[in-house]
Amino acid sequence: MSGSALTYAIVDGVLTGSVYALMATGLTLIFGVMDIINIAQGIFVVLGAYLSYAIQVHWGIDPFVGLLITIPTLFVVGIVVERAFMARLKGPEKTAMSILVTYAVSLLIEGSLNMIFSVNDVQINAWYVNQSFKLFGVYFAYIYVFGFIMAVVLLAALWALLYRTRFGASVRASLADQTAAALIGINVRRVATICFGIGTAVTAAGGMVFGATNAFNASSSYDLISRLLTIIVLGGMGSLGGALVASIGMVMLEDVVGVVWSPIWSTMTFFIVLVVVLSIRPQGLFGKQLARTA
Amino acid sequence: MKRMSTVRVLAATTVAAASLITMAVASTASASSGGLAKGAPVNIGISLSLSGDFSADGQAFQRGYELWAKEQNAHGGLLGHKINLIIKSDSSSATQVVTNYQDLISQDHVQLVFGPFSSLLTVPAAQTAERYGYAMVEGAGGAPSVFQAHLSNVFDVSLPVANDLMPFAQWISSLPKSQRPTSAYYVTSNDPFTEPQLPVAQKIMSKAGIKSLGFTVFPAEVTDYTSIADKVAAAKAQVVVLGAVDVPTVSAFMQAFEQAHYNPKAFISTAGPDQGAAFLKAVGAKNASGMMVPNAWYGGSANPLSKTMVAAYIKQYGGNAAGINSDVAEAYSVGEVMTQAVQATGGFNNAKILAYLHSGKVLSSVQGPVKFNKLGENVDPTAFTFQWQGTKFVQVNPVGDPNSVKVLFPKPAWKS
Numbered sequence: 001m002s003g004s005a006l007t008y009a010i011v012d013g014v015l016t017g018s019v020y021a022l023m024a025t026g027l028t029l030i031f032g033v034m035d036i037i038n039i040a041q042g043i044f045v046v047l048g049a050y051l052s053y054a055i056q057v058h059w060g061i062d063p064f065v066g067l068l069i070t071i072p073t074l075f076v077v078g079i080v081v082e083r084a085f086m087a088r089l090k091g092p093e094k095t096a097m098s099i100l101v102t103y104a105v106s107l108l109i110e111g112s113l114n115m116i117f118s119v120n121d122v123q124i125n126a127w128y129v130n131q132s133f134k135l136f137g138v139y140f141a142y143i144y145v146f147g148f149i150m151a152v153v154l155l156a157a158l159w160a161l162l163y164r165t166r167f168g169a170s171v172r173a174s175l176a177d178q179t180a181a182a183l184i185g186i187n188v189r190r191v192a193t194i195c196f197g198i199g200t201a202v203t204a205a206g207g208m209v210f211g212a213t214n215a216f217n218a219s220s221s222y223d224l225i226s227r228l229l230t231i232i233v234l235g236g237m238g239s240l241g242g243a244l245v246a247s248i249g250m251v252m253l254e255d256v257v258g259v260v261w262s263p264i265w266s267t268m269t270f271f272i273v274l275v276v277v278l279s280i281r282p283q284g285l286f287g288k289q290l291a292r293t294a
Numbered sequence: 295m296k297r298m299s300t301v302r303v304l305a306a307t308t309v310a311a312a313s314l315i316t317m318a319v320a321s322t323a324s325a326s327s328g329g330l331a332k333g334a335p336v337n338i339g340i341s342l343s344l345s346g347d348f349s350a351d352g353q354a355f356q357r358g359y360e361l362w363a364k365e366q367n368a369h370g371g372l373l374g375h376k377i378n379l380i381i382k383s384d385s386s387s388a389t390q391v392v393t394n395y396q397d398l399i400s401q402d403h404v405q406l407v408f409g410p411f412s413s414l415l416t417v418p419a420a421q422t423a424e425r426y427g428y429a430m431v432e433g434a435g436g437a438p439s440v441f442q443a444h445l446s447n448v449f450d451v452s453l454p455v456a457n458d459l460m461p462f463a464q465w466i467s468s469l470p471k472s473q474r475p476t477s478a479y480y481v482t483s484n485d486p487f488t489e490p491q492l493p494v495a496q497k498i499m500s501k502a503g504i505k506s507l508g509f510t511v512f513p514a515e516v517t518d519y520t521s522i523a524d525k526v527a528a529a530k531a532q533v534v535v536l537g538a539v540d541v542p543t544v545s546a547f548m549q550a551f552e553q554a555h556y557n558p559k560a561f562i563s564t565a566g567p568d569q570g571a572a573f574l575k576a577v578g579a580k581n582a583s584g585m586m587v588p589n590a591w592y593g594g595s596a597n598p599l600s601k602t603m604v605a606a607y608i609k610q611y612g613g614n615a616a617g618i619n620s621d622v623a624e625a626y627s628v629g630e631v632m633t634q635a636v637q638a639t640g641g642f643n644n645a646k647i648l649a650y651l652h653s654g655k656v657l658s659s660v661q662g663p664v665k666f667n668k669l670g671e672n673v674d675p676t677a678f679t680f681q682w683q684g685t686k687f688v689q690v691n692p693v694g695d696p697n698s699v700k701v702l703f704p705k706p707a708w709k710s
Contacts, residue, residue, distance in 0.1 A: 008524040008554075016518055110345065119349040120572040121541045130581075130710035132553040141553040144520075213520070213549070215542040215576040219349045219386075223517045255521035263512035263522050264484060 007138055009259040013252025015144035016213075018151040021247035023206035023224070024231040025158065025240055026199035032175045032238030033195040036086055036098040040106040042225030043113075044200050048074055048207025049216055050113055053124050063124050063208050064146065070204040078200025081105055082193045106221065113218040121215035129212050147209035154205055155244065158198070162240070171195060175238065234274050236284030245285060330405065335378040336371065336642060338363075338632075339398030340408045341419060346386025347514075350540065350572060351411045351621050355434065356381060357611065358625025359408060365606055366629065372636050380404060384415065391415045395422040405642040408628050409448075411621070412539075413437030413455075413486045420448040429647045431632050433624030437486035441669040448670040449651050451627040451659055453590035453677055455487055455564075459495035459535065461691035462562050462588060462679045465701065466533065467502030468693070473703075474502065475532035475559050480509045481522065481547075482537025488564045491588075492537050499533070507531045519543065523550030530556065536563040541576045544585070548577055552708040559704035562586040567682060571617030574685065582682040584705030590675045591623040591661040592616075592687055596697055599630070600660040616687040627659035634658070 027041045051070040052063045061069070085101050123129075128142035162168035173181040174191045182188045210216065210224070231250055235242025253273065254266040261269075277285060330336060340359060343352030363377045371377050380402055384390040391410050398404045399422075409432020410419050416435025423430040424447045432448065436455040440448060466475065478499055480492045489511065496506055507529040512522050523546060526534060534551075538544045544566030551557065567573050567587035574582055593604055593615030603626050604615050632647075634657045639646040656674060657664040663674040679691035683702050690701040 005525045005528040008528065009521045012518075012520045012524060016520060114345070114349070119344075119353045120569075121350060121545070121576045123545060123576045125578060125710075127710075130549055130552045130708065132555070139554050141550075213546075214517070215545040217350060219346050220517075220542070222346065223515055227517055251518065254518075258512070258521050259525050263510060263516065267513055267515075 004138070005259045006256065009255040010252060011138060011140065012144070013255040014248055015140075015148045016255075017248030017251035018148045018155075018244075019144075019206055019209045020227070020231060020251060021244040022151045022154060022202050023210075024228050024235070024243040024247050025155065026202040026206075027228050028232040028235065028238055028240060028243045029158075030196055030199040031232065032240075033171060034086065034098075034192045035095045036089070036196075037095060037102070037229075038196075038199070039099055039102040039225060040081070040109065041102075041199075041203060041228055042221035042223075043106040043109045043218070044074065044077070044203040045207040045210055045224050046216060046218055046221045047077070047109055047113065048204035049124065049211030050117060050122075050207075050218075051204065052208040053122055053211055056124060056126070063126055063212060064150070067150075067205055067208060070208065071201050074204040075197040075201035078197035079193055081200070082196035086196060087189070087193070106225075110218040110221065117217070119217050119219070121217050122211075123215040124208065124212040126212065143209065143212050147213075150205055150209070154202060158202070158240070161198075167191075167194070230270075230274065232284075234277060234284055236286040239284065239286040242284055242286030330375055330642065332374075334375060336373075336375040336406070337378050337380055337402060337404040338406045338408055339395065339402060339404035340379060340381045341384045341391045341394035341398070341410045341415075342381055343386040343411050343415070344381075344383035346384075347540075348386040348411050348415075350569070351434070351619075352383075352386070354569070354619040354621035355411045355625040357607075357619075358433075358622035359629060361603070361607055361610060361622065362626045362629030364610070365603075366633060372633060373641070384410060386412075386415070388415055388418050391419045392422050395419050399423070399426045399428060406632060406636075406644070406647075408625075408632070409433060409435055409450075413440050416440050416448065416450075417443050417445075420445045423447055427648075428644045429635075429651060431628050431635075431651070433628045434621065436671075438490050439486040441671050445670065446652075447648060449631070449666050450670055450672055451631050451664050452624050452661060452672060453675045454671045456490050457494060458564065458588035458677055459491050459562070460498065461677050462535075462586065463495040463498035465679070465691050465693055466560060467498055467504065475504055477505045477507050477529075477531040478533035478535060479507050479526050479529050479531035480535045480537075481526050482511055482564075483514045483516075483539055483543065484511050485514050485537070485539050487539055488537030491564050492535055495535050504533065514539070519546035520550050523547045524554060527551050527554035527556040532559045534558045534561045536561070538563045538566050541566045541569055541573050544573075545576045548581060548585075548708075552581070552710060557705065557707050560584075560586065561705055562588070562679070564588065567687075568592075568620040568680065570619045570687070571613055572619060574617070574682075578710060579685050580709035583684055583709070584681065584702050586679055586681045586690070588677055588679050589620050590678060591620050592678070592680050592689060593618045594688065594697075595660070597660060597662060599658060603660045616685065623660050627661045627664070630659045631657050631664055 030038045052066050055061045055066045089097050132139040132141045170186045170191050174188050178188050231246045235246030257269045258266040363379050382394040407428050411434045413435045420430040430448050433452050436450045436452050482488045482492050544563045567585045568589050635647045635650050639650050664672050665674040667673050678689050681690045688699050689697050
């Protein structure tokens with residue numbers, strides 16, 4: 001194993017992990033505020049990828065510029081899905097039922113995408129998708145670097161929204177205790193709807209990078225959702241910082257193990273780490289309590 | 295004493311139940327054996343991966359089966375019975391495929407069954423069909439694991455995959471020393487279709503002095519191939535042999551290689567480039583040039599049966615010959631082989647069909663001749679290597695074959 005291969009594995013882990021963080025953040029935000037496990041997050045990522053692909057192919061709009069269209073579009077999709085399906089879930093079975101309902105939503109969107117785009121794989125193309133530049137003897141792919149910058153900017157914006165605005169205070173209050181938040185006059189229902197919209201909107205950005213780095217079809221969502229769920233369990237359900245750390249940590253660990261040892265053991269090694277962490281901290285790395293006060 | 299009698303009662307009940315089940319199954323089989331009323335359609339049950347990991351291949355297979363049924367119906371169906379395909383989706387799941395074939399046989403009472411997509415699903419599918427005495431003619435279950443299951447009812451009309459890469463390996467090994475690559479990297483998904491192919495090529499190429507710089511196996515469910523591809527690129531081998539089952543895998547490796555400014559002299563993938571227009575669309579027409587893939591069929595085949603099918607396909611779905619996914623031909627071949635078996639046996643009796651297919655008769659298909667050994671492998675087909683040259687998909691191996699054109703070697707630079 002050469003040193004350059006290990007360097008690439010670490011660089012790939014950080015760059016790719018940040019994009020997964022973006023996708024996982026939406027998932028954990030939705031769970032934190034609404035106690036909903038959104039199985040449809042994977043298909044939302046793919047939907048974001050298809051939207052970027054479609055506006056590039058049909059309107060010639062660069063995928064990054066196209067985010068100005070796709071992010072609001074996914075936000076609206078999220079709001080609609082929340083109002084149509086999630087708002088109706090109530091009672092102690094809400095979390096369990098949310099798995100079934102969001103799975104149904106996922107199947108509905110998957111079927112629609114298959115009808116519109118067919119099952120043949122497509123990939124987003126732009127000048128920076130396959131190109132790279134050399135720095136300190138290492139090739140950096142533009143798409144991953146741009147994706148990393150975009151993820152950092154969007155995560156910073158999300159952080160600012162949550163920690164520097166009145167709405168963010170409402171969200172954090174709802175994250176901490178929905179009943180108490182309602183008692184002090186916060187419209188928890190409205191906060192939940194907007195959070196679902198935000199959680200869905202960030203998949204537009206993650207999906208765009210995913211679609212530029214992978215050939216994909218609607219079925220690509222299955223592998224994505226399992227990975228995203230694992231990330232938020234490791235990071236701590238409901239923890240935004242946990243999602244970020246777990247995403248980068250997970251992808252980097254897998255990449256390094258794949259290069260140093262064998263890709264066959266990458267996933268298993270990650271799960272060993274997951275089991276060890278959960279046995280020590282059942283709430284994950286940055287459990288719910290920490291996230292709600294951070 | 296009382297305990298003994300209870301056991302006896304239970305045993306007797308079990309035997310009686312087993313007899314009833316056997317009779318019921320036998321009656322189902324006999325119902326499917328040719329007692330079709332005049333004018334009644336012949337129902338053929340198929341489980342396909344219309345969603346999930348194999349959905350692109352599954353839907354291409356669906357087109358192949360439906361095209362065959364349409365063409366056959368236009369010529370009077372099977373023994374005068376109109377063909378009715380009952381297709382159930384298995385979501386690429388080995389559990390669902392079993393349920394589907396059980397339902398097709400025991401509830402839908404289909405007369406015949408055709409195979410699903412992938413070796414992974416063919417084994418459980420064929421095992422289920424075998425329990426009911428049904429022949430499982432299939433086109434995408436050519437991995438050694440399928441035949442190692444020693445099923446008496448499985449018949450793969452396509453090329454057994456183990457030797458797929460032989461023509462490529464033999465060609466590259468036969469190059470003059472001044473042109474012959476000196477190193478190769480082997481990297482494959484841990485899939486029953488891909489994994490057995492690479493050691494065969496590695497053995498031949500190593501004998502010719504082509505040094506192996508690595509042999510890496512990665513899990514089939516990987517979502518990010520970058521670090522694996524970067525590891526291969528860092529080795530800077532002159533040949534890359536990739537065991538991939540689909541377009542996204544090949545596409546990811548091509549993209550990572552280009553980003554790493556690494557362009558091997560020869561790059562072959564076990565699948566992906568054979569998916570016609572779908573491959574070009576994903577990787578870009580310019581970058582496809584030089585990419586190779588082993589197979590037994592391509593759209594430009596001179597086989598008259600293939601030409602007829604290609605014409606029918608283009609009439610139905612549009613496009614051109616190079617854009618046709620080879621899955622279509624594999625599925626179509628299944629229908630052709632079953633047609634010959636039904637016509638030769640004069641009915642839909644699966645026992646007779648099984649005996650006929652085991653008889654060693656040489657049958658014909660769009661992929662070429664078909665002859666099964668006792669394991670159900672097709673022993674007659676020739677392995678070819680195909681290559682994208684610009685937007686043309688051409689046969690390049692075996693060298694000396696009248697339909698082979700000169701290999702584009704070394705592979706052109708990436709042109710994104």
